[in-house]
Amino acid sequence: MTRRRLDPAGLVAAAGLFALAVLIVVDMERMQIAPFYGIGPKAMPYAIAIGLAFLGLGNLALAFTGGFPERDSMDLKRVALILGGVVGMIGIVAFGFGFIAASMVLFASVARAFEEQPVPPLAGFGLMVSIGLLVVGLILSLAGVAFAGILIRVLVLASIALIGWTLLSRNGARNLAIGLALGLVAYLLFAKLLALTLPVGPLEQLL
Amino acid sequence: MDTFASLAQGLSVATQPMNLLFALVGVLLGTAVGVLPGIGPALTVALLLPITFKLDPAGSIIMFAGIYYGGMYGGSTTAILLNTPGESASLATALEGNKMAKAGRGGPALATSAIGSFVAGTIATLGIAFLAPVLVELAIRFGPEDYFALMVLAFVTVSATFGDSPVRGLTSLFLGLFLGLVGIDLLTGQARLTFGVPELLDGVEITTLAVAVFAMGEALYVASRRHHGEEKIEPVRGSLWMTKEDWKRSWKPWLRGAAFGFPIGALPAGGAEIPTFMSYSTEKRLTKYPEEFGRGAIEGVAGPEAANNASAAGTLVPLLTLGLPTSATAAMMLAGFQQYGLNPGPLLFAEKPDIVWGLIASLFIANAMLLVLNLPLVGLWVRLLAIPQPWLYAGILVFAAMGTIAANPSPVELIMLSVFGVLGFLMRRFDYPIAPVVVGLILGPVAESQLRRALQINLGDPWVLVTSPIAATLLAIAFLALVAPFVLRGLGQFKASED
Numbered sequence: 001m002t003r004r005r006l007d008p009a010g011l012v013a014a015a016g017l018f019a020l021a022v023l024i025v026v027d028m029e030r031m032q033i034a035p036f037y038g039i040g041p042k043a044m045p046y047a048i049a050i051g052l053a054f055l056g057l058g059n060l061a062l063a064f065t066g067g068f069p070e071r072d073s074m075d076l077k078r079v080a081l082i083l084g085g086v087v088g089m090i091g092i093v094a095f096g097f098g099f100i101a102a103s104m105v106l107f108a109s110v111a112r113a114f115e116e117q118p119v120p121p122l123a124g125f126g127l128m129v130s131i132g133l134l135v136v137g138l139i140l141s142l143a144g145v146a147f148a149g150i151l152i153r154v155l156v157l158a159s160i161a162l163i164g165w166t167l168l169s170r171n172g173a174r175n176l177a178i179g180l181a182l183g184l185v186a187y188l189l190f191a192k193l194l195a196l197t198l199p200v201g202p203l204e205q206l207l
Numbered sequence: 208m209d210t211f212a213s214l215a216q217g218l219s220v221a222t223q224p225m226n227l228l229f230a231l232v233g234v235l236l237g238t239a240v241g242v243l244p245g246i247g248p249a250l251t252v253a254l255l256l257p258i259t260f261k262l263d264p265a266g267s268i269i270m271f272a273g274i275y276y277g278g279m280y281g282g283s284t285t286a287i288l289l290n291t292p293g294e295s296a297s298l299a300t301a302l303e304g305n306k307m308a309k310a311g312r313g314g315p316a317l318a319t320s321a322i323g324s325f326v327a328g329t330i331a332t333l334g335i336a337f338l339a340p341v342l343v344e345l346a347i348r349f350g351p352e353d354y355f356a357l358m359v360l361a362f363v364t365v366s367a368t369f370g371d372s373p374v375r376g377l378t379s380l381f382l383g384l385f386l387g388l389v390g391i392d393l394l395t396g397q398a399r400l401t402f403g404v405p406e407l408l409d410g411v412e413i414t415t416l417a418v419a420v421f422a423m424g425e426a427l428y429v430a431s432r433r434h435h436g437e438e439k440i441e442p443v444r445g446s447l448w449m450t451k452e453d454w455k456r457s458w459k460p461w462l463r464g465a466a467f468g469f470p471i472g473a474l475p476a477g478g479a480e481i482p483t484f485m486s487y488s489t490e491k492r493l494t495k496y497p498e499e500f501g502r503g504a505i506e507g508v509a510g511p512e513a514a515n516n517a518s519a520a521g522t523l524v525p526l527l528t529l530g531l532p533t534s535a536t537a538a539m540m541l542a543g544f545q546q547y548g549l550n551p552g553p554l555l556f557a558e559k560p561d562i563v564w565g566l567i568a569s570l571f572i573a574n575a576m577l578l579v580l581n582l583p584l585v586g587l588w589v590r591l592l593a594i595p596q597p598w599l600y601a602g603i604l605v606f607a608a609m610g611t612i613a614a615n616p617s618p619v620e621l622i623m624l625s626v627f628g629v630l631g632f633l634m635r636r637f638d639y640p641i642a643p644v645v646v647g648l649i650l651g652p653v654a655e656s657q658l659r660r661a662l663q664i665n666l667g668d669p670w671v672l673v674t675s676p677i678a679a680t681l682l683a684i685a686f687l688a689l690v691a692p693f694v695l696r697g698l699g700q701f702k703a704s705e706d
Contacts, residue, residue: 009637017378020385027400039662041392044655045399048388051381058374067372069638074431079632082427082604086625089608094618099609106608107601113430114597171597178598182605194258196613 010063017056024049077119080127085109087131091157098201099191100183107179108172115171210336217564221572226269230569233270234576237277242285242588245425246603248278249535249645253417254606256539256546257613264547265562269569271543272523275536276328276570279519280577283320283512284588288313288441296479296515299487303500303507308441310503315449317585319457319505320512322449325578326458327465327513331520332570334469335527339556339567342528346553352661352671354529356681358654361531363685364474366643373692375639382630383647386411393652394659406619413542414614416648419624420641421535422607424631426600431632443589447582457509460490464513472521472533479518479534486510520570527551527563530653535642538649545649 024045033040062068085106092102113119188207191198198204220226240246252271259267279296286297287304300320307316349357366376389400390410401407449457467482467489490506491497500507525531530551532538544551549559556563581588611624634641665671673679 013378013637017381020382024385024388024400027402031397031399033395033397039659039667041395041397041399044658045388048381048384051377052385055374055378055381059378062372062374067374071636072432072435074636075434076431078430078433079427082423082430083625083629085604086423086608086621086628090618090621090625093612093621099612102608103605107605110426110601110604111597114433114600116433118434175597175601179601179605182602186605186609190258190609190613195261196258197616198609198612199616 007063007066007068009068010059014056014060014063017052017059021049021052021056024052075119076128077121077125078113080131081113081119082110083131084127085113092201093199096199096201098204099198100180100187100203101201102199103183103186104176104179107182108175111175111178112172210340213340213560213564214336214568216560217566217568220265220561220565221269221569225263226266226565226569227572229266229270230273230573231576233273234277234573234580236270237274237279238281238577238580238588239277239591240274241278241281241283242591243281243594243599244285244289244291245429245600246422247282247536248274249417249539249642250421250607251278252536252539252543253414253421254610256414256543257610259543260546264549265565267547268540268543268562268566269573271540272566272570273573273576275519275540276516276573277577278536279328279516280321280324280581281588283324283508283515284317284581284585285592287316287320287508288443288589289592290441296483296518298480299483299511300508300515302487303504304512305441306501306503307505307508308443312503312505313441313443314447315453315505316503316508317443318447318449318582319453319509321578321581321585323457323461323464323509323513324516325574326461327468327517328520328574328577329571330462330465331469331472331517332567332574334473334517335520335524335570336567338473338524339528339563342524343553343556346528349529349553349677350661350675351657351664352675353677353681355654355657355661356672356675356678356685357529357531358650358657360681360685360688361525361533361650362643362647362654363688365533365646366640367688367692372638373689375637376643379634379639379641380643380647383416383644383649384651385647386416386644387648387651387655393656404619406615406617409615410652411623411648412611412614412620413539413645413649415611415620415623416627417535417539417542417645418607418610419627420631420634420644422603423624423628424635424641426604427628427632428635429600431636443586447585453505456496456505459493460486460506460510461513463489464510464515465517468514468517468519469521472518473524474521474533479515479522482514482518483511486514523570527555527566528553532646532649535645538642538646542649 028042028045031042033042085108088105088109089102092105093099187198187204190196191204192207221230236251237248240248240251251274255271259270282297283300283304285291286301287308290301290305304316304320307313362380366380367373387410389407391398391408398408464482464486467486468479471482472479487507487510490510491500494500494504494506496504519534519536522532522534522537525533526537526541528551530541532541541551549555549562608621608624611620614620631641634644661671662669671678672682
């Protein structure tokens with residue numbers, strides 16, 4: 001209980017909260033507004049920024065006083081596999097391959113992440129690297145750097161390939177088939193029957 | 208208005224065939240998601256929001272309430288048979304319930320929790336029917352400044368009472384408030400925190416955040432701990448029926464549980480875990496069989512389970528009369544009202560009495576349906592637990608992604624889903640409560656517009672927050688509720704002593 005070691009998690013949390021507070025202030029300083037009665041659109045953001053900064057201090061205090069609970073070991077390879085599946089889904093939807101194909105990849109990679117068989121270290125490592133690069137690519141493209149779009153495409157394809165390779169293990173084919181069936185049923189039920197807008201690809205156009 | 212006349216009117220709405228069907232679908236779905244680990248009623252309502260957008264408002268809201276009630280019933284099944292309480296409100300049930308199941312008395316444990324839930328749910332629903340009109344009378348006098356103060360109070364209680372650490376609770380709340388700022392300011396048309404991304408102009412979708420932190424955060428968290436092994440399901444052994452002795456030992460805890468659950472649920476204090484633990488410790492003190500506690504005492508299941516359901520019903524009182532959600536599921540139900548342009552509060556009682564009273568009347572029906580569905584069919588529900596964990600979580604995430612795209616068909620929405628999913632995972636890992644971030648996102652913009660309206664009416668005079676007696680009282684309570692945990696550290700110790 002009385003662990004007094006500095007907890008890096010608290011430092012990261014505090015840094016994140018300070019960053020959000022600064023983000024609000026920067027965005028509000030940019031805003032130009034006409035005069036008004038009462039309080040305008042800037043007041044609440046500033047109040048929240050102050051709150052976030054205070055909570056940053058609070059989290060800093062927690063980090064120094066051992067205010068965070070003890071944590072078990074965790075298997076980041078499985079986390080990476082799920083995130084890889086989501087990234088794969090985003091890529092498939094963004095490239096117009098449709099909802100059903102996306103469901104198939106997502107289902108199979110999440111199912112694989114929950115299977116007893118350990119995730120091969122190489123697959124987990126590769127996924128983590130490609131997710132990390134993808135985040136960098138997204139930040140670059142938001143910042144308006146050229147080539148970011150191409151970079152994202154390459155990385156999405158790379159992570160899909162990696163996921164595919166991981167999925168070829170024991171139950172991969174079966175999980176892909178279940179994912180396909182689930183995506184198909186969900187599409188028919190919700191897009192056709194309830195008229196929801198779901199991403200359409202070549203497969204959906206056949207239906 | 209006369210409560211009985213209103214209830215009769217509501218009953219005529221609730222017994223329309225379509226609405227009965229909605230209630231049935233709701234309780235079935237609710238029980239299923241309550242039984243299944245990894246999904247709860249809040250997530251289910253979140254997933255259904257985009258799907259029900261085009262359906263009849265009364266029917267959908269009746270269905271949401273059915274899911275809420277059903278989730279409470281289903282959660283106890285998992286707590287008893289699997290020892291994995293689906294939500295913190297079932298923690299106390301798991302303490303004695305799982306011991307009973309291990310001792311071959313799983314049947315009576317399930318029965319006392321189902322019947323107790325029915326008794327407490329019915330009492331609490333009567334409580335709603337009689338308390339709501341009184342509160343509505345009071346709420347009519349509320350000005351915008353009073354609503355703002357009320358929301359501040361809800362912010363404090365929701366974030367300081369959920370979880371053990373006020374700092375972490377408030378951190379979660381402010382993350383939600385931050386996300387609530389994103390988008391176009393409704394009063395001036397200014398874009399805030401959108402950074403030139405057009406998808407952000409509409410703000411952060413409630414569905415996306417809720418689905419991400421509840422479904423994806425949970426999946427990532429469970430997957431990261433997959434190597435720690437799985438829980439074992441206790442088969443239901445022995446008779447399902449309670450003996451005469453069981454009945455004798457159960458009925459008082461049911462009533463006491465309801466007496467704890469409903470008022471605490473109805474206060475803007477949030478969290479069903481407080482009344483359940485209060486009920487547990489009371490039963491432990493009053494029992495004639497103290498030696499059985501810790502080894503499977505039926506009182507320890509009957510009381511907390513009744514308190515749990517009564518408090519779930521209680522949270523509907525502030526939700527319906529003031530538009531104030533005090534639990535994650537209530538927050539999602541508020542989002543459900545909002546998507547039809549309905550704002551819970553005194554006006555809703557006056558303008559759409561058929562919806563409000565139809566909902567309250569349907570709660571009685573849902574409760575009766577749940578009793579029938581749960582007692583004889585419990586074996587069927589338990590079979591849901593046999594779904595292999597990989598398929599369960601994979602299926603949940605496919606539906607989560609579908610709900611997100613359906614709310615806003617754009618890859619940007621999926622990127623937000625993954626970012627918030629990682630946030631939900633980290634919050635679980637480092638023990639930040641999840642509910643306040645959702646409440647903050649939903650209630651933050653409402654609180655801001657109430658505050659600005661209050662100041663505009665009073666020509667920008669901020670003293671209106673103190674000169675209105677209602678607002679001043681509420682703010683004073685909020686301040687006390689904020690400071691008390693730091694001063695007393697009382698609640699944390701209370702909970703620790705029960706472990």
